Amino acid sequence: MLAYGAMPPVGFVQSKYGDMVNSLTVSERHITDAVTAVNFDVRGFDTLGEEFILFTSVLGVVVLMRRQKDEPAGDHEDQLPGRTIPKPSDAARVMSFALVAPTVLFGLYIVTHGQVSPGGGFQGGVILASAPLLLYLCARYSDLKRVLPDKLVDISEAIGAAGYIVIGGACVALGGVFLQNLLPLGKSGTVTGGGMVAFIDLGVGLEVSGGLCTALLIYLEELLEDKEQ
Amino acid sequence: MNYLAYGVAAWLFLIGLYGVVSSSNLVHMVLCVGVIQSSSYVLLLSIGYRIGRPAPIFSDISPGTPAVDPIVQALMLTDIVVEVTVVALLLSLAVQIHKRHGTLNPDRLTKVSG
Amino acid sequence: MSEQILRATILLFVAVGGSAVVLTRETAAQAMVVSFYGLLLSILFFVFQAPDVALSQLVVGALALPLMILLALARVKKQGQKQKRREQENT
Numbered sequence: 496m497l498a499y500g501a502m503p504p505v506g507f508v509q510s511k512y513g514d515m516v517n518s519l520t521v522s523e524r525h526i527t528d529a530v531t532a533v534n535f536d537v538r539g540f541d542t543l544g545e546e547f548i549l550f551t552s553v554l555g556v557v558v559l560m561r562r563q564k565d566e567p568a569g570d571h572e573d574q575l576p577g578r579t580i581p582k583p584s585d586a587a588r589v590m591s592f593a594l595v596a597p598t599v600l601f602g603l604y605i606v607t608h609g610q611v612s613p614g615g616g617f618q619g620g621v622i623l624a625s626a627p628l629l630l631y632l633c634a635r636y637s638d639l640k641r642v643l644p645d646k647l648v649d650i651s652e653a654i655g656a657a658g659y660i661v662i663g664g665a666c667v668a669l670g671g672v673f674l675q676n677l678l679p680l681g682k683s684g685t686v687t688g689g690g691m692v693a694f695i696d697l698g699v700g701l702e703v704s705g706g707l708c709t710a711l712l713i714y715l716e717e718l719l720e721d722k723e724q
Numbered sequence: 725m726n727y728l729a730y731g732v733a734a735w736l737f738l739i740g741l742y743g744v745v746s747s748s749n750l751v752h753m754v755l756c757v758g759v760i761q762s763s764s765y766v767l768l769l770s771i772g773y774r775i776g777r778p779a780p781i782f783s784d785i786s787p788g789t790p791a792v793d794p795i796v797q798a799l800m801l802t803d804i805v806v807e808v809t810v811v812a813l814l815l816s817l818a819v820q821i822h823k824r825h826g827t828l829n830p831d832r833l834t835k836v837s838g
Numbered sequence: 839m840s841e842q843i844l845r846a847t848i849l850l851f852v853a854v855g856g857s858a859v860v861l862t863r864e865t866a867a868q869a870m871v872v873s874f875y876g877l878l879l880s881i882l883f884f885v886f887q888a889p890d891v892a893l894s895q896l897v898v899g900a901l902a903l904p905l906m907i908l909l910a911l912a913r914v915k916k917q918g919q920k921q922k923r924r925e926q927e928n929t
Contacts, residue, residue: 762852
């Protein structure tokens with residue numbers, strides 16, 4: 496209760512750092528989205544840690560939900576003989592099918608335009624990861640596995656996670672500080688603004704979408720019917 | 725009125741805590757932990773907000789106009805990532821506990837086999 | 839003035855939504871309530887001028903979280919059935 500009494504009323508807290516970032520972000524870094532500027536440019540190292548939190552959590556989920564030795568794999572529920580799964584209604588299937596391509600496009604747009612308008616790697620990555628889910632809703636699990644094999648998802652996630660470090664290391668190799676923004680800062684308000692932020696955004700987007708797709712596929716695998724001995 | 729946001733954050737924290745303590749289902753407990761995490765979002769959000777100022781995106785408004793604090797919003801993005809992480813891992817743990825002990829009720833999980 | 843009313847309203851909705859999540863004991867119903875609560879939170883972030891956060895909260899809280907909950911519940915149910923069948927075979 497004492498702490499509450501001492502806090503200033505909502506909306507009047509003064510924070511010098513925030514105001515400074517707001518006023519300088521366009522002139523110095525050529526990025527119009529201040530939050531992305533903070534995440535990837537001013538405090539880029541913290542985002543590296545955050546990306547690896549996500550990476551390790553997906554790793555943890557995979558380890559925890561792994562098939563143990565005493566559970567032999569079986570067919571997926573859709574394909575068991577004599578099993579009547581109610582098919583999703585036609586309206587749902589048409590809607591999901593129609594929405595898959597726009598979702599992927601929208602996710603890519605959000606990923607690449609992180610420095611212009613609200614968005615960025617993480618938001619776009621999550622939207623991209625929801626596209627396979629839509630595919631699962633309108634098709635069967637085997638179709639999903641055909642379009643999105645495990646290898647592809649693993650590789651994209653690894654490229655994203657490693658890409659962040661590689662970019663930072665490249666900065667060190669070129670004589671700067673780790674994750675220093677070395678590319679020429681383009682015109683603010685366009686996709687080229689902010690130099691290196693575009694590449695980091697792509698890396699994070701790949702990593703997040705790959706990681707969440709991995710977790711999704713692992714959770715879906717658990718619906719495999721176990722064969723009786 | 726000015727302190728409503730802080731009050732809501734405190735209320736969410738307390739009711740989430742109540743849910744964790746009085747829960748009889750592990751999955752329900754995990755979601756109450758999620759409610760506690762959302763109380764931290766509301767607190768951070770209300771710290772960074774300035775009355776009457778727009779969002780910190782400068783494509784439409786001219787650069788240099790005072791806007792809402794962006795540092796706190798970057799912190800909140802990390803917070804959301806952490807929430808996804810925690811919930812995913814706790815759910816996997818709950819599923820494995822159910823496999824080993826056959827129950828999701830925390831009151832009945834008394835044995836800790838070493 | 840109307841902005842203040844909007845903010846107060848959405849804050850109260852969030853408080854009620856949080857209580858609803860906790861007070862729903864049925865886990866399958868709780869997944870739906872969590873999805874709705876995620877939507878309420880993202881509207882709150884939008885009203886408080888935080889569009890980036892609202893975007894990620896929307897996709898995470900309304901999509902990924904309930905999905906994980908429902909899949910975990912499905913697995914738990916299947917494990918329960920398998921254990922019951924094993925007990926029946928043993929007796």
